[in-house]
Amino acid sequence: xxxEPQSAPSGDFVQSLARGLAVIxxxxxxxxxxxxxxxxxxxxxxxxxxxxxxxxxxxxxYVRADDRRFALTPRVLELGFxxxxxxxxPEIVQPHLxxxxxxxxxxxxxxxxxGTDIVYIARVPTxxxxxxxxxxxxxxxxxxxxxxxxxxxxxxDAALEGLLEAxxxxxxxxxxxxxxxxxxxxxxxxxGQGWALVDGELExxxxxxxxxxxxxxGDVVAAVNVSTSATRDSLDRLEAEYLPKLLATATAIDAxxxxx
Numbered sequence: 001x002x003x004e005p006q007s008a009p010s011g012d013f014v015q016s017l018a019r020g021l022a023v024i025x026x027x028x029x030x031x032x033x034x035x036x037x038x039x040x041x042x043x044x045x046x047x048x049x050x051x052x053x054x055x056x057x058x059x060x061x062y063v064r065a066d067d068r069r070f071a072l073t074p075r076v077l078e079l080g081f082x083x084x085x086x087x088x089x090p091e092i093v094q095p096h097l098x099x100x101x102x103x104x105x106x107x108x109x110x111x112x113x114x115g116t117d118i119v120y121i122a123r124v125p126t127x128x129x130x131x132x133x134x135x136x137x138x139x140x141x142x143x144x145x146x147x148x149x150x151x152x153x154x155x156x157d158a159a160l161e162g163l164l165e166a167x168x169x170x171x172x173x174x175x176x177x178x179x180x181x182x183x184x185x186x187x188x189x190x191x192g193q194g195w196a197l198v199d200g201e202l203e204x205x206x207x208x209x210x211x212x213x214x215x216x217x218g219d220v221v222a223a224v225n226v227s228t229s230a231t232r233d234s235l236d237r238l239e240a241e242y243l244p245k246l247l248a249t250a251t252a253i254d255a256x257x258x259x260x
Contacts, residue, residue, distance in 0.1 A: 019045050023053040024062070024076065033069045080259075089222055090122045090136075092256050093213070097124045097224065100249045104242050106233075109134070110213070110224045113151040116167045118142050121222065129229050130203050143167050143183055144176050146198040146210035147223035153191035154212050154220025160187070175200040195247070197238060205230045209238045211250045216258040224250055 026034060026042035034042065040050035054070055057063035061075045093110045101108045101124040111118040117139040125134070132138075142148025143164075152160055169178040177183050190196040197209045210225035226242045233242075 019043065019049060020053050020057070023050060023057065024072065024079075027070075027072045033066075033071045035069055039070060089213075089257070092260070093122045093222070093224065093253055094124075096249050096253050097122055100124075100224075100226070100245060101126060103245055104226055106242070107227045108224065108246075109147070109227065110222055111145075111147045111151070112222045113142060113148070113155075114139070116142055116163060118145055118148045118151065118223070129227055130206060140202060141167065141170070141172070143169060144172050144198070144201045146196045146208040147225050149187060149190050149196035149198065150194075150210050150212040150223045151220060153187050153196070172202055173200055173204050175204075177201060195243060197235065197243075199235060200230065207233065207235065207238060209243050209246060211243075211246050213250055213257060214254050215260070221257065224253070 022043040022045065023039055026039050031038070031042070036047055036051055036054065039054060040047045043050060045053075054063055054065070058065055058070075062073055063070055064073050089112070090110070097108045097110060105126060107123070107125045107127065107129060109120055109124075110122040111120050113119075118141075120134060120136055120138045123134060123136065140148070142152055152163065155163065164180065164184065169180065169183065170176070171178055177186060195209060195211045197207075199207050206227065207230050208225045208227040210223050212220040213222040213224060215221045224246065226238070226246055228238065228242075
């Protein structure tokens, strides 16, 4: 049952607002529909006051009335969207990356696409695996990275073609895929399977597997990966052990991103 605050702060406290919020909180999963008497009892106010608040909420579109019973409408979700929309992707992703890194004992990261590059927006390093230090804001060419490839795979075909034409496909290592046709084919393959694995194309000995993150419309908005060393982990281990945990992490992050 909802309760009013035990002690109201000085003259800045708006009691009518507190009671209106108490009326909204009177509804929950187990009490989706309530009578006027129920609302008054659960919110701790009089029937007359509950009636006024319910009628006001009904006119504003937050409550519907049906045969003396009241229920919230989906519009109440707007009250939480202001907060959720202010929460950035890095803030949502970071705790998930920390849990994943603890599970696999490897470095994990998240990145977004910016032009032809990926930009790191979150990271949990466990050990130095590259010659350059990776920090938030570090950029790498998308075509040669696992996160870049799942981000490219999530683009509409026309936008993808434009981006690939703007990319300079340099040989960063002897393994780097620089043939435009072969790269397009690999991106189509990544799009179909839903993940990308890159072995030594960005830097010798660096292996990583990545999966996309989606917003509530289903669009790819970011990517997460697990990175390791060829001397420590086989490709089979990346696919068989790390990938399932990475996919589970992405599913959990997607569930939160759908609320933003």
